[in-house]
Amino acid sequence: AQKITQTQPGMFVQEKEAVTLDCTYDTSDPSYGLFWYKQPSSGEMIFLIYQGSYDQQNATEGRYSLNFQKARKSANLVISASQLGDSAMYFCAMSGSLYKLSFGAGTTVTVRA
């Protein structure tokens, strides 16, 4: 079974600063993928970034980077230079041998001007 844990229910960040969202996981699958999604108040889930368990380098996509520490089973999302539009809920998710996603409970980020 797969389990995703996001321990921060809500966070505040000042505009233009960086913020780190924590995600830890547990799985018995030897290979897996880790995803981050953003959910604004409109409800749609927006794909942000992907990291494969065997990828040697941490993934980056624009202002998003994934700090992947396999031994610690963590896949934290870093958002640099926060913008007001980054205020949303963020979900960490994992895919494994069954090719379906398991989601964490999410972290709400509020960016202050």
Next chain:
Amino acid sequence: DGGITQSPKYLFRKEGQNVTLSCEQNLNHDAMYWYRQDPGQGLRLIYYSQIVNDFQKGDIAEGYSVSREKKESFPLTVTSAQKNPTAFYLCASSINREGLSDTQYFGPGTRLTVL
């Protein structure tokens, strides 16, 4: 524009009624998924389909049914057997490539309320 559409955006249902939520995609994706989201929680998988005319139960399939007669469409029926159907429902699709990097893309969702 390629994407996933869901309709209606809001749906109200009386107890004992079946309702069907629509999901259509023009991304030419093979796989489609239905998730349920309750307030303040993550998504839970209801059903998924990796190919036309085939689908599998997810983690919370009881009280729901689906069909996959066309590649583009994956409607979800919430039956009267679903005890607590009030929730936000999200449809997703993916290419269904081999391996783990098969990114799922989501529609805008349908908010179902039981009166």
